[in-house]
Amino acid sequence: EIVLTQSPGTLSLSPGDRVFLSCRASQSVWNNYIAWYQQKPGQAPRLLIYDASSRATGIPDRFSGSGSGTDFTLTISRLEPEDFAVYYCQQYISSPCTFGGGTKVEIK
Amino acid sequence: QLQLQESGPGLVKPSETLSLTCTVSGGSITTSSKYWGWIRQSPGKGLQWIGSIFSGGTTYYNPSLKSRVTISIDTSKNQFSLKLSSVTAADTAVYYCARQNYYVVLHDWGQGTTVTVSS
Numbered sequence: 001e002i003v004l005t006q007s008p009g010t011l012s013l014s015p016g017d018r019v020f021l022s023c024r025a026s027q028s029v030w031n032n033y034i035a036w037y038q039q040k041p042g043q044a045p046r047l048l049i050y051d052a053s054s055r056a057t058g059i060p061d062r063f064s065g066s067g068s069g070t071d072f073t074l075t076i077s078r079l080e081p082e083d084f085a086v087y088y089c090q091q092y093i094s095s096p097c098t099f100g101g102g103t104k105v106e107i108k
Numbered sequence: 109q110l111q112l113q114e115s116g117p118g119l120v121k122p123s124e125t126l127s128l129t130c131t132v133s134g135g136s137i138t139t140s141s142k143y144w145g146w147i148r149q150s151p152g153k154g155l156q157w158i159g160s161i162f163s164g165g166t167t168y169y170n171p172s173l174k175s176r177v178t179i180s181i182d183t184s185k186n187q188f189s190l191k192l193s194s195v196t197a198a199d200t201a202v203y204y205c206a207r208q209n210y211y212v213v214l215h216d217w218g219q220g221t222t223v224t225v226s227s
Contacts, residue, residue: 033211035213035214037214043219044204044217044218044219044220045155045204045214045217046217047213047214047215047216050213056215057215088154088155090155090212090214092211092212092213093211095168096157096170096171096172097157097211097212098157099154099155099156099157101154102154
């Protein structure tokens, strides 16, 4: 089973900041089969990015994904007030698919 | 717009079977997507994929839960269901159903339902 480690656990930031969220895999994720989800309190996760860099339908272009091998990054170019949430990465190249522990982006 | 809604008991006794149903609206379960899944989230284990079903009935499960899980589909009702047997407190979680692709990219989610295992 591939283990995903997300860092840092919490980020305290201000609206307008640029954000880099890290997801590191315990082994190579072939085909860059990495997805990113956003979750707000009391809500289900929402798909942001799949295949490491493809935005899901309706996702603003301030969200972008990159990376390959074992290291992947979700970038938010300019934090909006609605972006304060928890972000999870997921790998789906290996069964069972697995999720990282999440990074919380909170208001500074 | 496709919507998913979980339903079922919020409280299950230890050793009994947890049963949940996901109702899909705004599209057909056989054409909107061919793959549907169940995921759970607990404070202790985070997000965990439970298993998935193809609209034709083929299933695939997380090996860690496979001996206790059954996922089925009822295309006439536009629903798919989860059964988890021999539950313990460790199965207490928020359970989500989702529309997915073959590779378990989870495109649309239900709002989730909280299930507590307690006597």
